[in-house]
Amino acid sequence: MATVPLLTDEEAPAESRAVFDAIRAARGTDHVNNFWRVLAHDPAALRATWERLQAVMAPGALDPLVKELIYVAVSAANGCGYCVHSHSAAARAKGMTPEMHSELLAVIAMASQTNALATALQVPTDPLFLED
Amino acid sequence: MATVPLLTDEEAPAESRAVFDAIRAARGTDHVNNFWRVLAHDPAALRATWERLQAVMAPGALDPLVKELIYVAVSAANGCGYCVHSHSAAARAKGMTPEMHSELLAVIAMASQTNALATALQVPTDPLFLED
Amino acid sequence: MATVPLLTDEEAPAESRAVFDAIRAARGTDHVNNFWRVLAHDPAALRATWERLQAVMAPGALDPLVKELIYVAVSAANGCGYCVHSHSAAARAKGMTPEMHSELLAVIAMASQTNALATALQVPTDPLFLED
Amino acid sequence: MATVPLLTDEEAPAESRAVFDAIRAARGTDHVNNFWRVLAHDPAALRATWERLQAVMAPGALDPLVKELIYVAVSAANGCGYCVHSHSAAARAKGMTPEMHSELLAVIAMASQTNALATALQVPTDPLFLED
Amino acid sequence: MATVPLLTDEEAPAESRAVFDAIRAARGTDHVNNFWRVLAHDPAALRATWERLQAVMAPGALDPLVKELIYVAVSAANGCGYCVHSHSAAARAKGMTPEMHSELLAVIAMASQTNALATALQVPTDPLFLED
Amino acid sequence: MATVPLLTDEEAPAESRAVFDAIRAARGTDHVNNFWRVLAHDPAALRATWERLQAVMAPGALDPLVKELIYVAVSAANGCGYCVHSHSAAARAKGMTPEMHSELLAVIAMASQTNALATALQVPTDPLFLED
Numbered sequence: 001m002a003t004v005p006l007l008t009d010e011e012a013p014a015e016s017r018a019v020f021d022a023i024r025a026a027r028g029t030d031h032v033n034n035f036w037r038v039l040a041h042d043p044a045a046l047r048a049t050w051e052r053l054q055a056v057m058a059p060g061a062l063d064p065l066v067k068e069l070i071y072v073a074v075s076a077a078n079g080c081g082y083c084v085h086s087h088s089a090a091a092r093a094k095g096m097t098p099e100m101h102s103e104l105l106a107v108i109a110m111a112s113q114t115n116a117l118a119t120a121l122q123v124p125t126d127p128l129f130l131e132d
Numbered sequence: 133m134a135t136v137p138l139l140t141d142e143e144a145p146a147e148s149r150a151v152f153d154a155i156r157a158a159r160g161t162d163h164v165n166n167f168w169r170v171l172a173h174d175p176a177a178l179r180a181t182w183e184r185l186q187a188v189m190a191p192g193a194l195d196p197l198v199k200e201l202i203y204v205a206v207s208a209a210n211g212c213g214y215c216v217h218s219h220s221a222a223a224r225a226k227g228m229t230p231e232m233h234s235e236l237l238a239v240i241a242m243a244s245q246t247n248a249l250a251t252a253l254q255v256p257t258d259p260l261f262l263e264d
Numbered sequence: 265m266a267t268v269p270l271l272t273d274e275e276a277p278a279e280s281r282a283v284f285d286a287i288r289a290a291r292g293t294d295h296v297n298n299f300w301r302v303l304a305h306d307p308a309a310l311r312a313t314w315e316r317l318q319a320v321m322a323p324g325a326l327d328p329l330v331k332e333l334i335y336v337a338v339s340a341a342n343g344c345g346y347c348v349h350s351h352s353a354a355a356r357a358k359g360m361t362p363e364m365h366s367e368l369l370a371v372i373a374m375a376s377q378t379n380a381l382a383t384a385l386q387v388p389t390d391p392l393f394l395e396d
Numbered sequence: 397m398a399t400v401p402l403l404t405d406e407e408a409p410a411e412s413r414a415v416f417d418a419i420r421a422a423r424g425t426d427h428v429n430n431f432w433r434v435l436a437h438d439p440a441a442l443r444a445t446w447e448r449l450q451a452v453m454a455p456g457a458l459d460p461l462v463k464e465l466i467y468v469a470v471s472a473a474n475g476c477g478y479c480v481h482s483h484s485a486a487a488r489a490k491g492m493t494p495e496m497h498s499e500l501l502a503v504i505a506m507a508s509q510t511n512a513l514a515t516a517l518q519v520p521t522d523p524l525f526l527e528d
Numbered sequence: 529m530a531t532v533p534l535l536t537d538e539e540a541p542a543e544s545r546a547v548f549d550a551i552r553a554a555r556g557t558d559h560v561n562n563f564w565r566v567l568a569h570d571p572a573a574l575r576a577t578w579e580r581l582q583a584v585m586a587p588g589a590l591d592p593l594v595k596e597l598i599y600v601a602v603s604a605a606n607g608c609g610y611c612v613h614s615h616s617a618a619a620r621a622k623g624m625t626p627e628m629h630s631e632l633l634a635v636i637a638m639a640s641q642t643n644a645l646a647t648a649l650q651v652p653t654d655p656l657f658l659e660d
Numbered sequence: 661m662a663t664v665p666l667l668t669d670e671e672a673p674a675e676s677r678a679v680f681d682a683i684r685a686a687r688g689t690d691h692v693n694n695f696w697r698v699l700a701h702d703p704a705a706l707r708a709t710w711e712r713l714q715a716v717m718a719p720g721a722l723d724p725l726v727k728e729l730i731y732v733a734v735s736a737a738n739g740c741g742y743c744v745h746s747h748s749a750a751a752r753a754k755g756m757t758p759e760m761h762s763e764l765l766a767v768i769a770m771a772s773q774t775n776a777l778a779t780a781l782q783v784p785t786d787p788l789f790l791e792d
Contacts, residue, residue: 001256001790003616004629031260035246038253042630045637049246052708056242061231066198067239070205074243074644076384077209079475079607082250083243084386085261088399099193101400102438105384107199109441110188111206111215112380113373114167114181116470118214120340120372121170122348124133128163129217130661133526135352136365174366177373184444206380208648211343211739216650220663233664234702237648241705244644245637248734252604252636254612262397265520265658267748268761295524299510302517306762309769312580313510320506325495330462331503337466338507338776341473343739346514347507349525363457371463374452375470375479378431378445382478385434388397392427393481394529472780475607480782484531497532498570504780505573505773512602512772516736516765518744529784559788563774566781577774584770589759594726595767598733602771605737610778611771613789627721635727638716639734639743642695642709646742649698652661656691657745 006037015043019050026054033086065094069104076108138169147175151182158186165218197226201236208240270301279307283314290318297350329358333368340372402433411439415446422450429482461490465500472504534565543571547578554582561614593622597632604636666697675703679710686714693746725754729764736768 009017009032020032020040039046057067068091075083088101096104141149141164152164152172171178189199200223207215220233228236273281273296284296284304303310321331332355339347352365360368405413405428416428416436435442453463464487471479484497492500537545537560548560548568567574585595596619603611616629624632669677669692680692680700699706717727728751735743748761756764 002253003613004253004626006256031258033258033260034255035250038255039249041626042633045630045634048712049249049637053242053246056235056238060235061229062201062235062239066201067235069194069198070202070236070239071243072384073202073205074209074240075247076380077206078244078247078251079383080247080250081383081386082255082257083247084384085257085399087243089261097193098400098437102441103188103192103194103199104202105381105438106188106441107194107202108206108384109377109381109445110185111203111219112210113377114185115207115210115212115215116340116376117171117181117369117373118167118212119210119343119345120336120348120369121134121136122345123166123170123214124138125214125217126163126165128165129221135349136362173362174369177366177370180448181373204648208644211647213647213650216648217663230664230701234705237645237702238705240648241641241645241709245641248604248640249633249637251607251609252600252612252633254609266517267745268517268758270520295522297522297524298519299514302519303513305758306765309762309766313513313769316576317506317510320499320502324499325493326465326499326503330465331499333458333462334466334469334500334503335507337469338473338504339511341470342508342511342515344511344514346519346521347511349521351507353525361457367452367456367458367463368466370452371458371466372470374449375467375483376474378449379471379474379476379479381435381445382431382476383474385398385400387430387434387478388402389478389481390427390429392429393485468780472776475779477779477782480780481531494532494569498573501570501777501780502573505577505777508776509769509773512736513765513769515739515741516732516744516768518741530781532781534784559786561786561788562783563778566783567777577777581770581774584763584766588763589757590729590763590767594729595763597722597726598730598764598767599771601730601733602737602768603775605734606772606775606779608775608778610783610785611775613785615771617789625721631716631720631722631727632730634716635722635730636734638713639731639747640738642713643735643738643740643743645699645709646695646740647738649662649664651694651698651742652666653742653745654691654693656693657749 002034002038004038004041006034007040008037012037012040013043016040016046019043019046023050035082035086065091065096068094069096069100072104073108073111077112134166134170136170136173138166139172140169144169144172145175148172148178151175151178155182167214167218197223197228200226201228201232204236205240205243209244266298266302268302268305270298271304272301276301276304277307280304280310283307283310287314299346299350329355329360332358333360333364336368337372337375341376398430398434400434400437402430403436404433408433408436409439412436412442415439415442419446431478431482461487461492464490465492465496468500469504469507473508530562530566532566532569534562535568536565540565540568541571544568544574547571547574551578563610563614593619593624596622597624597628600632601636601639605640662694662698664698664701666694667700668697672697672700673703676700676706679703679706683710695742695746725751725756728754729756729760732764733768733771737772 023032068087071087072091075087155164203219204223207219287296332351335351336355339351419428467483468487471483551560599615600619603615683692728747731747732751735747
């Protein structure tokens with residue numbers, strides 16, 4: 001149903017299978033999700049995307065759950081259904097409670113509403129916001 | 133430069149001026165930013181938007197800084213320049229460090245990239261993500 | 265400031281100048297706006313766009329003001345600042361009152377908010393909506 | 397299939413069930429659509445969204461059918477399939493004829509096309525449009 | 529499942545059936561895809577869209593395959609699943625190899641990422657880019 | 661005017677200055693554009709973005725000019741003004757003629773229009789497009 005076939009472990013090039021194994025090890029699950037199975041046609045892209053994702057989502061100045069919430073928010077604003085589903089599941093796995101989910105949704109709704117108003121009104125940016 | 137005039141305190145209807153005062157009190161500053169000054173043509177919309185924003189951004193299961201980060205992310209994904217500027221400033225005022233900002237940007241970039249890939253490939257959602 | 269030069273009447277190819285004249289005649293003004301001056305590099309595209317616009321925006325089952333309101337709404341949702349400005353001006357010229365403008369903005373804000381919620385929640389479409 | 401379960405009347409919190417009843421009464425139908433059933437996890441958000449929607453879509457300077465057409469247009473531009481379906485159905489229920497629907501689609505297509513051109517060419521806004 | 533019924537050859541108005549025949553002749557296939565079958569309710573829109581598409585996608589300064597790749601890229605960025613599927617199939621029919629597809633995806637991902645960064649940072653345009 | 665200061669060579673961390681030098685060498689110009697100067701606050705992100713961009717835009721199954729055209733198209737669809745300007749300039753530097761530019765714009769406009777129609781009509785994907 002994707003625009004390219006989903007590759008099983010058997011069909012994937014060896015270099016992609018190695019990334020599948022890295023995904024399994026990092027996540028402690030046997031499931032390799034469809035996103036990786038379509039990217040597997042291009043082992044270099046698969047590896048680069050997986051490795052960058054690991055680096056970006058690692059604990060840092062922001063904790064991993066906060067990063068997942070931001071990921072869900074961007075995915076919703078960009079209209080990516082697949083990403084909303086997979087990162088909402090990831091956020092729950094990292095500790096998102098129903099209350100956090102409701103508040104995340106409320107911020108997404110609020111921002112979308114004021115984004116639309118500011119754009120529909122073409123509000124000029126306050127000079128105050130432009131100071132370094 | 134907006135599609136309607138920015139209203140000064142003198143030009144704004146009394147009911148809108150009252151909201152301006154509430155904004156000043158809540159934020160501890162004399163500055164009422166341009167977004168509110170264009171909304172002031174419609175006092176009911178101004179009040180409803182301001183009050184809902186206060187409720188949504190209040191401390192809850194998520195803290196106010198996390199909410200501002202999510203707000204910036206949605207605003208960037210929606211392409212609202214005004215909102216990116218005003219909420220980046222708000223996030224800094226609430227404690228966003230340069231390291232947090234860099235990580236926020238990295239998550240936005242990562243999500244935008246994988247959102248685009250998942251959409252360009254029309255990846256079907258894994259049944260696993262669809263379970264309640 | 266555009267990615268191609270704005271063409272004056274003198275610089276524009278003769279076929280584009282003829283479209284400029286058609287625009288002036290249809291609108292009863294001497295002003296040919298910037299959108300047409302950048303399209304003028306490609307006279308065929310200029311003519312096709314202008315003629316299709318005239319046909320689409322003409323009175324029909326929907327009146328021209330309603331069409332302009334829809335145009336503004338789409339332009340805002342698509343984040344086109346130029347289009348928001350030019351079609352808000354056109355809507356005013358066709359009779360949009362401040363009250364209509366406020367209600368237009370309220371619908372844009374409401375839709376943007378519920379669009380974001382439905383996407384962030386990946387709400388499945390009710391079978392009822394899918395019947396012919 | 398949503399990212400949270402759809403709540404039946406039995407599963408919904410009492411406060412959400414009361415909003416379901418208000419929806420049924422206002423619409424004269426027993427059907428409560430999926431959007432409200434997922435929002436029902438957060439009774440305050442459900443009530444706020446429903447009440448604001450009623451206020452925004454009520455007759456005013458613009459009639460309810462015009463507001464529905466604008467709602468469909470924004471939903472299409474924002475890529476919300478659920479919202480396109482539900483508000484196209486609502487527009488038909490409020491009197492949208494096939495001719496109106498065709499004209500709505502033509503304006504959406506035209507605006508999307510010129511929005512893309514203005515953005516791809518980065519057309520500067522005419523000073524004329526920036527006057528109050 | 530569309531918001532209007534898909535029209536079979538028998539159901540379509542005669543003028544739309546004539547466009548169906550033109551599509552079949554141009555493409556050397558009996559299949560008329562769903563996009564045209566929903567547009568067929570409005571024969572004028574169907575004809576205008578089909579004819580403009582033929583003109584735009586014809587060989588010119590850019591070859592038809594390059595145009596299809598651009599079409600896929602825009603469709604992905606606009607989040608149109610239908611269009612991603614139909615134009616990816618068209619690109620393959622015009623000679624897009626798996627290597628080209630991988631590179632197309634890599635450019636879409638790269639652009640989406642830097643678009644998001646430039647917007648989230650509100651980078652001012654270099655004066656150099658604004659010279660004619 | 662960005663949400664973080666543009667860093668001059670003197671202000672940038674040493675590791676970022678090294679990337680500036682790589683950019684200058686690769687492009688044969690002394691100008692380092694604003695996008696890189698804002699990313700320079702985060703040397704790791706700067707290097708990763710620059711290196712990935714070099715790899716993605718290198719000659720391959722698609723030539724660099726075709727890749728730039730795709731980049732412009734995605735940037736326009738995503739509404740990134742900065743990116744439209746910088747990649748239109750890059751495309752011209754790589755050989756985009758005015759005729760190519762006009763055809764690029766025509767494809768962007770056509771795709772945006774049919775994307776909007778397919779979404780506003782919620783056209784179901786033809787089974788034919790879903791076969792591997």
